[in-house]
Amino acid sequence: NAGVTQTPKFRILKIGQSMTLQCAQDMNHNYMYWYRQDPGMGLKLIYYSVGAGITDKGEVPNGYNVSRSTTEYFPLRLELAAPSQTSVYFCASSSLGTSIAKNIQYFGAGTRLSVL
Amino acid sequence: GENVEQHPSTLSVQEGDSAVIKCTYSDSASNYFPWYKQELGKGPQLIIDIRSNVGEKKDQRIAVTLNKTAKHFSLHITETQPEDSAVYFCAAEYSSASKIIFGSGTRLSIRP
Numbered sequence: 268n269a270g271v272t273q274t275p276k277f278r279i280l281k282i283g284q285s286m287t288l289q290c291a292q293d294m295n296h297n298y299m300y301w302y303r304q305d306p307g308m309g310l311k312l313i314y315y316s317v318g319a320g321i322t323d324k325g326e327v328p329n330g331y332n333v334s335r336s337t338t339e340y341f342p343l344r345l346e347l348a349a350p351s352q353t354s355v356y357f358c359a360s361s362s363l364g365t366s367i368a369k370n371i372q373y374f375g376a377g378t379r380l381s382v383l
Numbered sequence: 384g385e386n387v388e389q390h391p392s393t394l395s396v397q398e399g400d401s402a403v404i405k406c407t408y409s410d411s412a413s414n415y416f417p418w419y420k421q422e423l424g425k426g427p428q429l430i431i432d433i434r435s436n437v438g439e440k441k442d443q444r445i446a447v448t449l450n451k452t453a454k455h456f457s458l459h460i461t462e463t464q465p466e467d468s469a470v471y472f473c474a475a476e477y478s479s480a481s482k483i484i485f486g487s488g489t490r491l492s493i494r495p
Binding site for chain 1: 389392415417419424425426427428429432434472476481482483485486487488
């Protein structure tokens with residue numbers, strides 16, 4: 268049982284390049300989230316999904332896009348990378364909607380992205 | 384809008400002493416308050432949580448207290464050990480339970 272898997276672990280982009288951060292979970296969770304964590308700061312919600320085919324914006328969605336075609340995968344797309352997107356990105360899935368019935372979030376190990 | 388304030392941002396305690404981290408939240412409809420621990424290079428992990436119908440919850444050396452009237456909740460770690468060194472985040476459920484708001488984090492260091 269791998270939990271939440273994020274790839275890649277590290278990436279350096281040039282300004283204007285695009286990339287997709289991958290996220291997969293094997294817990295059959297409906298709810299999934301993308302956060303960014305800037306140095307010394309907390310977690311800011313970028314986008315989230317309550318199930319396949321359903322996504323919604325969080326606090327800081329500008330410059331990002333997401334899709335959720337299956338329960339397992341929730342990729343995050345950066346179209347025109349900017350230095351302000353330098354951050355650590357975390358994907359999470361939640362036990363909400365399962366028999367646990369509360370929003371316990373299970374995080375991946377993160378993707379460290381630098382835009383130069 | 385909804386907000387979670389967390390204090391202090393850094394905390395250094397002697398091994399064996401207690402550590403206390405405090406948070407306040409703004410959404411009176413929040414009913415669920417988790418605490419996460421983030422070790423270096425890893426994602427946050429839930430360590431304890433509390434629902435609004437409970438004033439206190441304890442799990443070995445960790446306890447959380449909640450004052451729903453004052454919208455305050457706190458994490459207490461007793462008999463601190465080196466492995467307690469990490470960043471701790473408090474969080475509160477949004478009025479719609481599908482989202483969680485995180486505090487800005489507390490970097491806890493345990494001095495030997």
